[in-house]
Amino acid sequence: MPSVAAEEVDFGVLENWVGFQLRMAQSASFQAFARLSHQSGMRPGRFATLYLIGRNPGISQTALSRANGKDKSSLTPVLNDLVRRGFVHRARTRNDRRTYRLTLTPDGRKLLDQLNRCAQRHDRNLDRLIGRRDVPRFLEILRKIATEIA
Amino acid sequence: MPSVAAEEVDFGVLENWVGFQLRMAQSASFQAFARLSHQSGMRPGRFATLYLIGRNPGISQTALSRANGKDKSSLTPVLNDLVRRGFVHRARTRNDRRTYRLTLTPDGRKLLDQLNRCAQRHDRNLDRLIGRRDVPRFLEILRKIATEIA
DNA sequence: TATTGTTATACTCTATAACTATA
DNA sequence: TATAGTTATAGAGTATAACAATA
Numbered sequence: 001m002p003s004v005a006a007e008e009v010d011f012g013v014l015e016n017w018v019g020f021q022l023r024m025a026q027s028a029s030f031q032a033f034a035r036l037s038h039q040s041g042m043r044p045g046r047f048a049t050l051y052l053i054g055r056n057p058g059i060s061q062t063a064l065s066r067a068n069g070k071d072k073s074s075l076t077p078v079l080n081d082l083v084r085r086g087f088v089h090r091a092r093t094r095n096d097r098r099t100y101r102l103t104l105t106p107d108g109r110k111l112l113d114q115l116n117r118c119a120q121r122h123d124r125n126l127d128r129l130i131g132r133r134d135v136p137r138f139l140e141i142l143r144k145i146a147t148e149i150a
Numbered sequence: 151m152p153s154v155a156a157e158e159v160d161f162g163v164l165e166n167w168v169g170f171q172l173r174m175a176q177s178a179s180f181q182a183f184a185r186l187s188h189q190s191g192m193r194p195g196r197f198a199t200l201y202l203i204g205r206n207p208g209i210s211q212t213a214l215s216r217a218n219g220k221d222k223s224s225l226t227p228v229l230n231d232l233v234r235r236g237f238v239h240r241a242r243t244r245n246d247r248r249t250y251r252l253t254l255t256p257d258g259r260k261l262l263d264q265l266n267r268c269a270q271r272h273d274r275n276l277d278r279l280i281g282r283r284d285v286p287r288f289l290e291i292l293r294k295i296a297t298e299i300a
Numbered sequence: 301t302a303t304t305g306t307t308a309t310a311c312t313c314t315a316t317a318a319c320t321a322t323a
Numbered sequence: 324t325a326t327a328g329t330t331a332t333a334g335a336g337t338a339t340a341a342c343a344a345t346a
Contacts, residue, residue: 072329
C-alpha cells in the first residue's frame with residue numbers, strides 16, 4: 001500500500017479543486033472502512049448490497065441494481081457469491097416466474113449486523129473529524145452534489 | 151406480489167452516513183467530469199497524471215505514483231500509453247540511471263490545457279452547488295478526511 | 301543491500317450484447 | 324414484443340511478487 005506522503009511534489013491548484021479533494025477523501029474513507037470490515041471477509045460494495053436487501057426484503061435484482069446505480073449484469077456474480085455463502089436467499093415469485101425475491105438468511109442478518117457495527121464505528125470516526133456541528137451541512141452538500149451535479 | 155420499484159427503495163440510515171454519501175457524491179462528480187472531458191479521449195484519472203507531470207517537470211515515476219496514492223506498477227501501463235500517444239516524454243537521468251525524468255511534450259501541454267478548461271468548468275459547477283461561502287470549509291473537511299482518517 | 305522501474309499475474313468493479321425463459 | 328436474469332466478454336483500475344539494472 002502506497003504511503004500518503006508526497007514529498008516535495010507541487011499539487012498546484014489541484015489542492016483547491018473540490019473534484020480532486022472529493023476523490024482523495026472518498027478513497028481514504030473507503031480504505032478505512034475496508035480495513036474495519038476486513039475481518040468479515042466483506043468489502044464496502046457488498047455492504048450496501050446486503051443492507052438494501054435487509055431493508056427491502058423481497059426486492060428484485062433489477063430494482064436492487066437500479067437502487068445503487070449499477071447494471072443488473074454487475075449484480076449476478078455478487079449475488080451468486082452471497083447465495084453460495086449462505087447470506088442471501090433467492091426465491092422465484094409465483095405470479096411472475098421471471099423475477100426473484102431476495103431476502104437475507106439468518107447468517108446474512110448476522111453478517112449485516114457485524115458490518116453495521118463497522119459502519120457505525122467508521123462513521124463515528126468521520127463525524128469526529130468533521131466536527132459534530134458541521135456534519136449536517138456537510139451531508140447536505142454531499143447529497144446535493146450526488147443528485148444535482150450536471 | 152410486485153417487486154419493489156427503484157423509486158420506492160428504502161435507503162434507511164444509509165442516507166445519513168457520511169461514508170455512503172461521500173461515495174455517491176464522488177461517483178456523480180467523477181461521471182460529470184468524465185462527460186466533460188470525454189472529447190479529449192481522457193478519463194479523470196489521466197488528468198491528475200498529466201497535471202502532476204506538467205506541474206513537476208522531471209518528476210520520477212515513483213514520486214508520481216506516491217503523489218496520487220497508487221503503486222508504481224499501476225503507473226507503468228498508463229505512462230506507456232501516454233508516451234505512445236506522444237503526450238509525455240520519458241528520459242533517463244544522468245546521475246542516477248535507474249530513474250526517468252517525466253515531462254510533457256507540446257501535445258501533452260495542449261491536452262492538459264484542454265483538460266484544465268474542463269476541470270475549471272466542472273469545479274465552477276461544484277462551487278455553485280456548494281455555495282461560495284461554504285467552499286473553503288467544505289474543502290478543509292475533505293482534506294482532513296483524506297489525510298487523517300484512521 | 302536498497303531502489304527504480306518492468307513484467308507477470310490476478311482480482312474487483314463495471315459495462316454491453318446476446319441469450320433464455322417467461323410474460 | 325417486452326422484461327428478468329444469466330452468460331460471455333472486455334476494459335479500466337488496482338495490487339503483489341519477482342525480476343533486471345543500477346546505486
